Amino acid sequence: MTSDKGELIRLSKSSISDLEKDAVLGVLDREFLGMGAEVVAFEAALELFFGRPVACVVNGTAALHLALQACGIGPGDEVLVPSLTYIASFQAISATGAKPVACDIDPLGCILDIRDAEKRMTNRTKAIMPVHYTGGVGDLAGIYKFAEENGLRVIEDAAHAFGTLYNDVRVGSFGDVACFSFDGIKNITSGEGGCIVCDDLQVLQKIRDARLLGVQNDTEKRAAGERSWSFGVGAQGWRYHMSNIMAAIGIEQLKRFPDLAARRRELARVYDQKFADHAVIRTLPRDYDHVVPHIYVVRIKNLVSRVDLQEKLLALGIQSGVHYQPNHTNQYYLDESAAPLNVTTRIYPELLTLPLHPDLSDDDVVRVSSELMRLLA
Numbered sequence: 001m002t003s004d005k006g007e008l009i010r011l012s013k014s015s016i017s018d019l020e021k022d023a024v025l026g027v028l029d030r031e032f033l034g035m036g037a038e039v040v041a042f043e044a045a046l047e048l049f050f051g052r053p054v055a056c057v058v059n060g061t062a063a064l065h066l067a068l069q070a071c072g073i074g075p076g077d078e079v080l081v082p083s084l085t086y087i088a089s090f091q092a093i094s095a096t097g098a099k100p101v102a103c104d105i106d107p108l109g110c111i112l113d114i115r116d117a118e119k120r121m122t123n124r125t126k127a128i129m130p131v132h133y134t135g136g137v138g139d140l141a142g143i144y145k146f147a148e149e150n151g152l153r154v155i156e157d158a159a160h161a162f163g164t165l166y167n168d169v170r171v172g173s174f175g176d177v178a179c180f181s182f183d184g185i186k187n188i189t190s191g192e193g194g195c196i197v198c199d200d201l202q203v204l205q206k207i208r209d210a211r212l213l214g215v216q217n218d219t220e221k222r223a224a225g226e227r228s229w230s231f232g233v234g235a236q237g238w239r240y241h242m243s244n245i246m247a248a249i250g251i252e253q254l255k256r257f258p259d260l261a262a263r264r265r266e267l268a269r270v271y272d273q274k275f276a277d278h279a280v281i282r283t284l285p286r287d288y289d290h291v292v293p294h295i296y297v298v299r300i301k302n303l304v305s306r307v308d309l310q311e312k313l314l315a316l317g318i319q320s321g322v323h324y325q326p327n328h329t330n331q332y333y334l335d336e337s338a339a340p341l342n343v344t345t346r347i348y349p350e351l352l353t354l355p356l357h358p359d360l361s362d363d364d365v366v367r368v369s370s371e372l373m374r375l376l377a
């Protein structure tokens with residue numbers, strides 16, 4: 001599918017084929033919409049993909065929330081997290097009662113700066129949440145080393161990085177706990193949805209119970225086509241499970257993933273090539289042999305008005321975005337006593353996200369890059 005002349009080039013969108021539509025109709029025909037066979041099958045497919053146990057949940061934010069809770073993070077605890085992330089990372093942390101401690105990023109990759117995080121450690125720091133911004137992971141080994149030295153859990157916000165390889169293995173297939181999102185525009189979607197990948201079976205069992213209101217072993221009962229009528233509840237739970245409708249979409253998207261990923265990579269490479277050596281447009285250093293990009297972000301030096309630039313692009317039929325307003329500037333997370341986040345503050349006004357989704361044509365991407373360069377000339 002290509003966008004015809006005059007049609008809006010969307011920043012992002014779901015890529016849906018007849019496979020997903022038929023799968024959803026199948027679930028509707030069988031009239032079992034809740035958590036059942038399709039969720040079991042989607043989890044099994046994801047376990048093959050990652051080579052590790054997986055629990056599916058209602059969205060990526062819930063995945064982060066449950067992962068933190070299952071790792072024992074709660075009131076009085078602090079979690080190191082880059083300020084430059086979706087508000088979901090911060091909300092998931094504060095939902096547990098813990099405090100998100102906003103950290104700075106490295107100026108090139110825009111990924112958590114471990115030296116800055118180290119300065120913000122206190123004796124209340126319990127975990128670190130690296131965010132795989134745009135799909136890149138940076139020095140993940142360095143983060144794990146840092147966490148090990150300081151006795152921290154690592155909850156990876158891998159919402160952008162489904163399919164990304166690190167040292168030739170998939171993000172999520174190693175490490176502590178990785179959380180993914182399957183919202184409508186992520187690398188694969190299940191409508192809404194998310195999952196936790198983790199080989200700590202105690203943590204995973206807590207997550208499985210907590211996604212079904214804390215009812216112990218309800219996951220196992222449902223997988224066997226049963227359910228609990230009288231039950232033990234050992235911890236605070238939530239209504240965070242995935243439905244069969246969502247899982248049916250996810251199963252088909254996972255089958256299509258090799259094509260979807262290849263397309264995202266090809267388009268990001270076209271952008272990279274167009275902007276190579278440009279005077280004011282800086283690309284993020286991402287190796288698309290390894291990274292599956294969720295979004296395509298550039299930095300624009302000396303940008304006077306991003307709003308103005310975005311309006312001009314939109315007038316040309318090109319949507320653009322900003323990922324993200326730094327969370328430490330949000331009133332709910334303001335911390336007057338925190339050291340300034342110099343890199344984040346300097347870089348944020350330069351960030352612009354350009355259209356990237358699997359149904360864009362190469363020509364679309366060429367047009368977006370040409371128009372952007374023309375507007376900046």
Ligand SMILES: *Cc1c(COP(=O)(O)O)cnc(C)c1O
Binds near residue numbers: 089193
């Ligand atoms: C999408 C996203 C999430 C949350 O996922 P939802 O499925 O939307 O709840 C968390 N973190 C980041 C960085 C994301 O992009």
